[in-house]
Amino acid sequence: MTVPMTITEKILAAHSACDSVRPGQIVNAVIDLIVAHEVTTPPAVNMLAKMGISRVFDPSRVVVTPDHFVPNKDIQTAELTRQLRRWVEEQGIENYYELGDHGICHALIPERGHILPGQTAICGDSHTTTLGAFGAFATGVGSTDLAATLATGELWFKVPETMRFNVSGALPPGVYSKDLILYIISRIGVDGARYRAMEYHGSCIETLSMEARMTICNMAVEAGAKTGIIEADQTAVEYVRARSDKDFTVYVSDEDAEYAAALDIDASSLEPVVALPHLPSNGRFIGEVEPVSIDQAYIGSCTNARIEDLREAARILKGRRIARGVRAIVVPATSAIWRQALKEGLFEIFSEAGCVVSTATCGACLGGHMGVLGRRERCISTTNRNFVGRMGHPEAEVYLASPATVAASAVAGCITDPRVFLNADPMTVEAAPFQDDIHVGVS
Amino acid sequence: MGRLIRGRAHVFKRANINTDEIIPARYLTAHDEAELALHAMEDISRDFVSRVRPGDLIIAGGDFGCGSSREHAVWALRGAGIAAIVADTFARIFFRNALNNGFLAIECAGLAEITSDGDDIELDLDAGAVRNHTTGASRLFTPLTPFALELLEAGGLLPYVAQRRGVGSPNA
Ligand code: SF4
Numbered sequence: 059m060t061v062p063m064t065i066t067e068k069i070l071a072a073h074s075a076c077d078s079v080r081p082g083q084i085v086n087a088v089i090d091l092i093v094a095h096e097v098t099t100p101p102a103v104n105m106l107a108k109m110g111i112s113r114v115f116d117p118s119r120v121v122v123t124p125d126h127f128v129p130n131k132d133i134q135t136a137e138l139t140r141q142l143r144r145w146v147e148e149q150g151i152e153n154y155y156e157l158g159d160h161g162i163c164h165a166l167i168p169e170r171g172h173i174l175p176g177q178t179a180i181c182g183d184s185h186t187t188t189l190g191a192f193g194a195f196a197t198g199v200g201s202t203d204l205a206a207t208l209a210t211g212e213l214w215f216k217v218p219e220t221m222r223f224n225v226s227g228a229l230p231p232g233v234y235s236k237d238l239i240l241y242i243i244s245r246i247g248v249d250g251a252r253y254r255a256m257e258y259h260g261s262c263i264e265t266l267s268m269e270a271r272m273t274i275c276n277m278a279v280e281a282g283a284k285t286g287i288i289e290a291d292q293t294a295v296e297y298v299r300a301r302s303d304k305d306f307t308v309y310v311s312d313e314d315a316e317y318a319a320a321l322d323i324d325a326s327s328l329e330p331v332v333a334l335p336h337l338p339s340n341g342r343f344i345g346e347v348e349p350v351s352i353d354q355a356y357i358g359s360c361t362n363a364r365i366e367d368l369r370e371a372a373r374i375l376k377g378r379r380i381a382r383g384v385r386a387i388v389v390p391a392t393s394a395i396w397r398q399a400l401k402e403g404l405f406e407i408f409s410e411a412g413c414v415v416s417t418a419t420c421g422a423c424l425g426g427h428m429g430v431l432g433r434r435e436r437c438i439s440t441t442n443r444n445f446v447g448r449m450g451h452p453e454a455e456v457y458l459a460s461p462a463t464v465a466a467s468a469v470a471g472c473i474t475d476p477r478v479f480l481n482a483d484p485m486t487v488e489a490a491p492f493q494d495d496i497h498v499g500v501s
Numbered sequence: 502m503g504r505l506i507r508g509r510a511h512v513f514k515r516a517n518i519n520t521d522e523i524i525p526a527r528y529l530t531a532h533d534e535a536e537l538a539l540h541a542m543e544d545i546s547r548d549f550v551s552r553v554r555p556g557d558l559i560i561a562g563g564d565f566g567c568g569s570s571r572e573h574a575v576w577a578l579r580g581a582g583i584a585a586i587v588a589d590t591f592a593r594i595f596f597r598n599a600l601n602n603g604f605l606a607i608e609c610a611g612l613a614e615i616t617s618d619g620d621d622i623e624l625d626l627d628a629g630a631v632r633n634h635t636t637g638a639s640r641l642f643t644p645l646t647p648f649a650l651e652l653l654e655a656g657g658l659l660p661y662v663a664q665r666r667g668v669g670s671p672n673a
Binding site (some may be wrong): 101104105205206443 | 516517521522525526527529530531544545563564568569571573575592594601646648658659662663666
């Protein structure tokens with residue numbers, strides 16, 4: 059008799075040589091993919107050295123890119139990257155992406171075909187959940203976990219309970235997967251999925267691109283989840299097949315698998331969502347958000363700086379100018395996305411609109427560089443966290459939204475519904491006094 | 502590790518104290534505990550660092566340590582002298598990082614509500630109880646799992662792995 063299991067349970071069982079696992083059980087799972095960047099890896103390398111462990115268990119399972127503070131923002135970060143690079147050479151790690159070929163790890167890994175359905179993946183970074191979009195068990199860990207996995211190829215896990223999100227209906231124009239996940243987090247709270255797996259299903263999810271699915275899995279951790287996961291369907295398999303010739307196993311949840319909770323959502327009823335400071339769970343429909351003025355608009359991060367995101371922002375910025383007094387910063391998530399955006403002429407649109415474009419980096423997402431906020435400055439951002447001090451000064455304010463909402467707000471100078479621009483001809487809207495014309499706060 | 506831990510409380514009642522508050526990202530370029538400790542809790546309590554003494558305890562609300570996976574949060578607090586944290590609940594990665602470092606993190610609902618800064622708090626790991634010697638109140642807590650206790654007793658995940666595999670030969 060086989061025990062019904064969720065995808066997460068199946069993957070963990072298969073990787074720990076168990077026929078079945080139950081939530082709460084501690085397993086030691088083989089890890090297929092270890093992702094490393096310059097912030098959390100050097101401490102792990104030091105730990106290994108202290109233990110007298112000089113070799114990585116299997117360098118072919120390790121993929122490395124510097125991403126947080128690249129290009130090096132100061133001497134200390136230069137030293138971190140140098141340490142990372144030296145270690146990569148020492149260990150003979152072939153999958154190393156140097157500046158120019160680099161990218162924010164969670165965006166780079168799928169793009170280069172390193173994540174496969176059914177795999178287990180870890181990284182010393184909480185947004186590793188992004189990779190769950192491919193039907194993999196992927197979770198963020200600390201440096202000690204990273205060190206232990208580098209040494210042994212295995213890691214302990216408590217099998218999480220799973221929450222099921224059934225999302226039906228189509229997202230209306232101007233509403234994106236970012237709005238959906240911000241909405242879900244606003245419903246369940248920043249610890250609503252604590253220690254759990256968030257499994258997304260439904261006709262809405264099935265129609266989403268891999269880019270859009272990654273945004274949803276990326277932010278699972280903002281609800282406290284261990285992982286976000288979506289069954290690998292044809293869209294996922296085609297994406298992976300175009301980038302990897304390795305074999306993989308697709309796991310699907312059994313129909314009678316047990317869920318800790320389930321939530322039904324009708325995507326067609328959603329509107330653009332903005333998460334107010336200082337929690338990702340402070341999401342409100344844009345109609346209920348005050349059209350407060352902004353100092354900065356930031357389009358970047360592992361959540362929303364893939365090519366589709368840049369295209370959506372460009373659709374709004376095309377033929378328009380950002381408002382006086384606003385700084386708009388566009389940071390593509392990887393070098394390949396950067397090149398694609400260049401080819402598509404998106405940079406011209408951004409530049410003519412008055413935005414600046416950076417190379418791929420985490421940058422200001424975590425208050426590193428490339429747009430750190432000063433005291434009492436207000437930023438609307440496509441990133442994933444708006445905690446106190448996240449993007450700079452502890453008295454700065456961060457509002458989270460989709461790339462379209464961020465672009466629309468940059469043009470208007472205040473937090474603005476992107477549908478106002480999507481429905482309108484650029485010239486007529488540009489001629490109008492934006493702030494008075496926009497019906498924000500009225501519904 | 503001792504089974505009784507006694508120290509002075511620093512209370513952070515609010516839920517969802519995140520790792521950006523525990524150690525802001527601007528200090529992540531360091532990973533030395535003493536250096537990180539200089540900025541522990543800086544964005545939430547400016548004078549925490551000057552008040553904290555070795556052996557003190559943090560008593561906190563729910564979902565303590567949510568946000569990024571930075572282990573620097575555990576190092577900063579331990580570097581500042583914190584001997585253990587008792588919270589209503591912990592965020593997943595923070596809790597993992599604590600155990601992996603052999604650092605005591607206990608889930609005890611409601612303790613923050615009945616504790617004030619400076620109270621004299623004692624954790625009894627065997628009895629699974631917390632006593633507030635200043636007020637006389639006490640609470641039971643969720644006992645750690647046997648695996649978590651093993652990790653703590655080994656001094657963290659790496660010593661645990663080394664013990665089981667023989668130091669220096671993890672592949673053996
Ligand atoms: S872009 Fe932001 S959230 Fe994503 S990995 Fe970088 S710092 Fe973390």
